[in-house]
Amino acid sequence: MKILIVEDQQRLGQFLKQGLVERAYTVEWVRCCREADDAIAENSFDVVVLDLNLPDGDGLDLLREWRESGFNEPVLILSARDAVEDRIKGLDLGADDYLPKPFSLEEVLAHIRALLRRQSAVKRAVLEHRGIKLDLLSHTVHLNGEPVDLTSREYALLEIFMQNAGRVLTRSLISEKIWSSHCDVDTNLLDVYMSRLRGKLETTPERLLFKTVRGVGYQLL
Incomplete structure (x- = not known):
């Protein structure tokens, strides 16, 4: 399973990548919208873990563009924006799940497993x-x-x-x-x-x- 992490914070990005790699996931980590767009264009991913506060744009705008272009893979938002309104907006724009910061690695892994199970069921129908x-x-x-x-x-x-x-x-x-x-x-x-x-x-x-x-x-x- 291949996962794309879009996270600009060095420590958090390394923490997520290391934790996922140790669980036998294949991981690509990028730090901005431009790099995320390039990664999506060049590779296929089973899940995207997306931060919202990126140095060159808003992750929500990035998500909207992906969905409009036909990108349908599961997206898990990890964000410090934890207000109910932010979660609703993220889900309405096409996120499959929303996890506010701070979080534990095990919690992230559980959400990813749930998304993969759901996606697997969808793919069997397509x-x-x-x-x-x-x-x-x-x-x-x-x-x-x-x-x-x-x-x-x-x-x-x-x-x-x-x-x-x-x-x-x-x-x-x-x-x-x-x-x-x-x-x-x-x-x-x-x-x-x-x-x-x-x-x-x-x-x-x-x-x-x-x-x-x-x-x-x-x-x-």
Whole structure:
């Protein structure tokens, strides 16, 4: 698990980093908004631990920008601003948890574990592959952050491929899962739906997502 700490205080930053590393987390520690933005752009993190009083800006503004840009990973705010209004504002702007200073290391670790458990449950409900995000709960599909309008049958077809990325799926297997009654695999009905799905997801000639395995079926690359 990789954690980003955004904290400008030297002693506190070292304390948090050391405590997390000793618990086998991978940790990156930055001290300002600019460094935090760079870290988010260059790496993926499972949790962000965010201070609010940063030397080059307000952590709340940073959080707002992240959420508006589509960054959805859990954020735990650690802040000396402990008024109820501050906590409400932080949560409303997109924080997943808010822990006022001072705090104990064990308390921080407990909050991080809770966020990771929650995030793990969410991720199991979301399938992702090559820029495609399929949400099993909301039945929505996004491609590179943009919504894709699929029919219920196209969605079911994509779900099968997303759950079996890289595997060659036979025509009979796909047909049996998509159509409740047995579908003659010699008909072109499956090919029609595959063509529609390709048209919506393979947005450029270079973006080949599905491979036709002649005489067998299809594969999500």
